[in-house]
Each structure stands twice: as structure tokens, then as C-alpha cells.
Amino acid sequence: MQIDASTEGxxxxxxxxxxxxEILPGFRALDPGDIDTKAGPDDxxxxxxxxxxxxxxxxxxxxxxxxLFVGEESVDADPGLLDRLAAAELxxxxxxxxxxxxxAAGLAVFGVILAVVAGxxxxxxxxxxxxxxxxxxxxxxxxxxxxxxxxxxxxxxGRAPRPRExxxxxxxLFLYExxxxxxxxxxxxxxxxxxxxxxSCHEYRQLALxxxxxxxxxxxxxxxxxxxxxxxxxxxGRVLSGGRPGYDPRAPKAPVVxxxxxxxxxxxxxxxxxxx
Numbered sequence: 001m002q003i004d005a006s007t008e009g010x011x012x013x014x015x016x017x018x019x020x021x022e023i024l025p026g027f028r029a030l031d032p033g034d035i036d037t038k039a040g041p042d043d044x045x046x047x048x049x050x051x052x053x054x055x056x057x058x059x060x061x062x063x064x065x066x067x068l069f070v071g072e073e074s075v076d077a078d079p080g081l082l083d084r085l086a087a088a089e090l091x092x093x094x095x096x097x098x099x100x101x102x103x104a105a106g107l108a109v110f111g112v113i114l115a116v117v118a119g120x121x122x123x124x125x126x127x128x129x130x131x132x133x134x135x136x137x138x139x140x141x142x143x144x145x146x147x148x149x150x151x152x153x154x155x156x157x158g159r160a161p162r163p164r165e166x167x168x169x170x171x172x173l174f175l176y177e178x179x180x181x182x183x184x185x186x187x188x189x190x191x192x193x194x195x196x197x198x199x200s201c202h203e204y205r206q207l208a209l210x211x212x213x214x215x216x217x218x219x220x221x222x223x224x225x226x227x228x229x230x231x232x233x234x235x236x237g238r239v240l241s242g243g244r245p246g247y248d249p250r251a252p253k254a255p256v257v258x259x260x261x262x263x264x265x266x267x268x269x270x271x272x273x274x275x276x
Contacts, residue, residue: 001090001118003139007063011126012135014059015112019130022052023097027131028106035104038076042174044100049073052096052112060092064116067092072223085222086250091117093249095223099199111201115226120250125227127201127208136205136231144208144235156235158260159210164268168193169214170203171273176218180272187270204228204258208235213260216273220252232258240266242276 003011026034026048034047053071060069068081068088072095075081085091092114097103099110108131116124123140134148136156147153162168171194176184188194197203206212208231215232217224220241229239229247237260239246242253257274266274 001123002141003116003124008124008137008139010063011114011116011124012128012137014056014063015114015126015128015135016133018052018055018059018096019112019128019133022055023048023103023112023130027103027108030104042101044104045073045076046097046100046104048103049097049100053094056094056096056112056114060094064090064092066090067116070094070222071096072221075223085117088117089119091249093117093222093226095201098201098224099197101198109197109199109202111199111205113201113223113227115222115230115249117222117226117249120248122226122230122247122249125230127205127227127231129202129205136208138227138231138234140230140234142234144231146209156208156210156231158208158232158235158237159213161259161261161264161268162192162213164190164192166192167213167268168195169207169212169216170194170196171216172196172198172218180218183272187272190270200224200228204231207232207237207258207260210260213264214269215256215258216269217256218254220247220254220256222249222252225249225252225256229256229258232260235260236262238262238264240274243274 068091095113103110112128114126138144144156226249
């Protein structure tokens with residue numbers, strides 16, 4: 001299955017509606033009771049995450065009624081959804097508020113991630129910024145595009161590769177543990193500049209927009225990576241998952257490493273960032 005232009009428009013408008021109605025009203029307006037934790041004290045979820053996911057599920061049921069809906073918060077409540085995703089012919093994968101920690105802290109670096117997976121392949125990806133109301137999207141085989149209300153869509157092609165000492169990108173050191181964290185930290189000074197936005201949505205956007213050379217994540221959850229990996233590939237970049245080319249949302253392998261250009265050699269990054 002391919003996503004046509006009409007369906008693409010419906011998906012974008014649905015995400016915009018939900019963000020305006022269910023996400024933005026909570027930004028910088030959260031009560032303490034709106035914030036909860038999941039796996040640990042830094043793994044936050046808000047009442048607005050849950051409301052937004054429920055609203056997106058309802059929207060997707062109208063646009064793609066045959067699709068399995070897989071949301072980050074839904075999986076937290078029912079981990080068996082990931083098994084059903086592996087067998088699904090059609091699925092919509094959503095992170096309703098990617099960068100919840102930033103959202104809860106009042107930082108305007110969060111987004112909505114939506115991917116459509118057909119036959120195990122990501123065929124549509126959307127990286128939406130609710131604050132600015134613009135988006136980066138890709139359809140399989142159709143390139144990557146930056147767009148917004150009143151803006152002509154701009155075709156994205158990433159940027160040319162740079163040498164390691166000048167390379168700039170994103171590595172979330174806080175997600176590594178123990179000796180691995182120490183090894184990763186020791187390797188980072190060899191790179192030009194390393195940051196973390198604590199938001200996969202915006203890190204992948206920056207990569208596709210030509211503002212970064214790489215994105216690295218030691219986690220491989222499909223709601224964080226399926227859409228972004230498609231966008232990067234359609235913008236002329238390349239992706240490794242578990243040290244192998246490509247990203248399979250049904251059986252994702254860590255680490256996930258995305259490069260802005262297909263000519264970027266693995267040697268751009270230290271081995272500790274590339275290997276499981």
C-alpha cells in the first residue's frame with residue numbers, strides 16, 4: 001500500500017487538529033496532577049499525552065479504518081500491541097507528544113510523530129511541530145518535504161558529509177547506562193559538536209533540514225524512529241539499525257544511527273556509537 005496525496009493531507013490535518021485541541025492547551029499550563037511517571041522518575045507522561053493519543057486513535061479510525069493503531073501510551077498499557085504490530089498488514093504508529101520531558105518543563109522542543117507501516121515497511125512519516133505549526137514528512141519513494149500553512153513545500157536533501165572533527169549531531173548520553181555510558185562519553189570529544197534535544201521528532205527534523213550530520217539512539221522504539229528513518233532516507237540519508245542497513249519497525253534493533261547523506265561513511269562515528 002502507498003499513501004496518496006489525498007490521504008497524506010488528511011493525516012496532516014488530523015494531527016494539526018489534535019495538537020491544537022489536546023496538546024497546546026497544556027503547554028506551560030500543567031498542574032502537578034497532570035504529570036505521572038512510567039518506567040522511572042525521568043520517564044514522564046502527562047494527561048495531555050493520553051488525551052492526544054486517544055484523539056489520534058479516533059482520527060485514524062476514520063482515515064485508515066483497517067490499520068492497527070499503535071501508540072506509545074497504548075503499548076505502555078498493553079505491551080502485546082508490539083506483537084500484533086509484527087503481524088499487522090497495516091498499522092499507524094504514533095508518539096502523541098515526543099519530548100514529554102521538554103513539554104512538561106515548558107520547553108518548546110516537542111512534537112507529534114506519526115508513521116504508517118504497510119507490509120512491514122514504513123510508507124509514510126510525519127514529524128510535526130505543534131508550537132510553530134509546521135512539519136517534515138515523507139512518502140515512500142516521494143522524497144522528504146518541509147511544509148506549513150501558507151508555505152510552498154520545500155524539498156529536503158540533507159547536507160553533504162563532513163569529516164569527523166567537524167561533524168555535528170545528537171547523542172542522548174543520558175540514555176546509556178554504566179560502563180557503556182562512560183565509553184560513549186569518552187568517544188564524543190572526537191566529534192565536532194554533540195548535543196541532545198531530548199526529542200527524536202526535532203532531531204530527525206534537524207537532520208533532514210540540513211542542520212545536523214547524524215542522530216544516534218541506544219533505544220529503537222518504533223514510535224520514536226519509524227517516521228524519522230523514512231524521512232532521512234527520502235532526504236538522501238542512510239540509516240543503520242543494530243549495525244545493519246535500514247530500520248524495521250516490526251523488529252527494531254538498537255542502536256539506531258541516521259546519517260544526513262548516503263556517502264557518510266561509518267567511520268564518521270566512533271565504533272561504540274554504531275555497535276549494539
